[in-house]
Amino acid sequence: MDIDKLPKYYLLKKELIDRIDREEFKQDEPIPSERELMSQFDVSRITVRRAINELVNEGYLYTIQGKGTYIKNGRYSQNLLSLTSCTQDIIKLGMKPSRRIIASGIEVAEKKRQHLLHLPEGEKVYFLERVYFADDEPINLTKTWLPYRLVRGIEKFDFSEASLYEVLQNDYHIELTSADRSIEAVLSDEETARLLGITPDIPILLFTCTTYGKVGGIEQPVETFRCHYRSDKFKFYIHQVSEN
Amino acid sequence: MDIDKLPKYYLLKKELIDRIDREEFKQDEPIPSERELMSQFDVSRITVRRAINELVNEGYLYTIQGKGTYIKNGRYSQNLLSLTSCTQDIIKLGMKPSRRIIASGIEVAEKKRQHLLHLPEGEKVYFLERVYFADDEPINLTKTWLPYRLVRGIEKFDFSEASLYEVLQNDYHIELTSADRSIEAVLSDEETARLLGITPDIPILLFTCTTYGKVGGIEQPVETFRCHYRSDKFKFYIHQVSEN
DNA sequence: CATTTTAACTGGTTATAACAACATAATAAC
């Protein structure tokens, strides 16, 4: 049956997130101590600490040595620059997501894409250009490129309905692990402005991203995209934790 | 003598970063296995794994179960949106940093600042407005506000020379722990454009940030700032790791 | 020869245990 047995620290983490979301704990209130969680969930301290540590890194909690572990401000806790789909971000914001395909197909990778995706010369890529809407208002224009050898047959999907990330996970078993992003502020060209329903003098955020994933267990670049994001209606929040 | 005995996992981490920076390991080459590092450094596996885990989170390494731990692309490994000073970022890029004070003083916190810094009405804040230069070219205009009760006497420092973050750490013993940031693309007003030496039609990145720190062991907001960043000359890189 | 099995590696998860470092409130000493 191949049931994925999830690790205990992961279950504990999800349980704590649930409680935070249900506001059983409130801002700056302490969660139960590590020893208490140990006996409540019948796990070892190392398991409790791993769950708590990840939640601290994700901005849900903060700890004070000798005192306890506390709930952080809930507002920004969800990272709006998620690794997963833009659609998920829109849903999180409580809006209705939709998308429209501008172009798609298979082409030989340009120099830039060759470099970013670690491809040999002449290798083909699948490209997909879409506009995302939140409550029927256009919010971004994204052009994505993927190495075609990793996603053979992907052109058969209808990406005005399907989520690219779900297809990658479910149909191609690609697990996204990390991403490099750069951010710039630019003025949109006429075409982009038209598609986003704005005038070209409004500045937009340009995200240039390369996403890495595990394909057959091997870590490699999976996707690169350029996302032109309206900044007049939507803001990006990032939560960051010190390395020390 | 109060020598800070640093934890073993931290020393191991720094050692590995050193080796990566010295390019003893190269991109996509494996580092020694966890068991090997255990005996090399005479520490337990839990210590090795903590060091490696933090380096993975910081974008230095990636791991493949059953195979090994490898060096990631070194280029983006330093997060240019650091928690520490803008000056440090400029130095990392191999450029000469400098700064100019536009304004500074003590004022009663506005509503916005009250909220962000968790201050009662009428509470005073220290503000500091500076332009940062890299190789004598202006790159950003930053206006910072700090709760004055946390930094009494800070107006005596000369922040055209001193680093705000070093003063906070060394003179006020404030340890920065995390930050919430938002990013927008905006057009600069005339004053900002003049200070940055650009024309007002060039879009800039506006970072609005609140930094949290430990003051006397208590986690609390320490600073909020607005940073207008030229985006025509400098890009921001973010490395992001999946939560699962 | 091709295929399967095994053994020996890798990182991933978890338990138990001890002590350090810090916080705080109760207690003892002055």
Place this chain on the structure above:
DNA sequence: GTTATTATGTTGTTATAACCAGTTAAAATG
């Protein structure tokens, strides 16, 4: 009453140990 001391709580670090889960190449099998 005020100040030290102690006890007991918290999180932080580290060691030892065992087993799980992938990867790979050598060895056994057909």
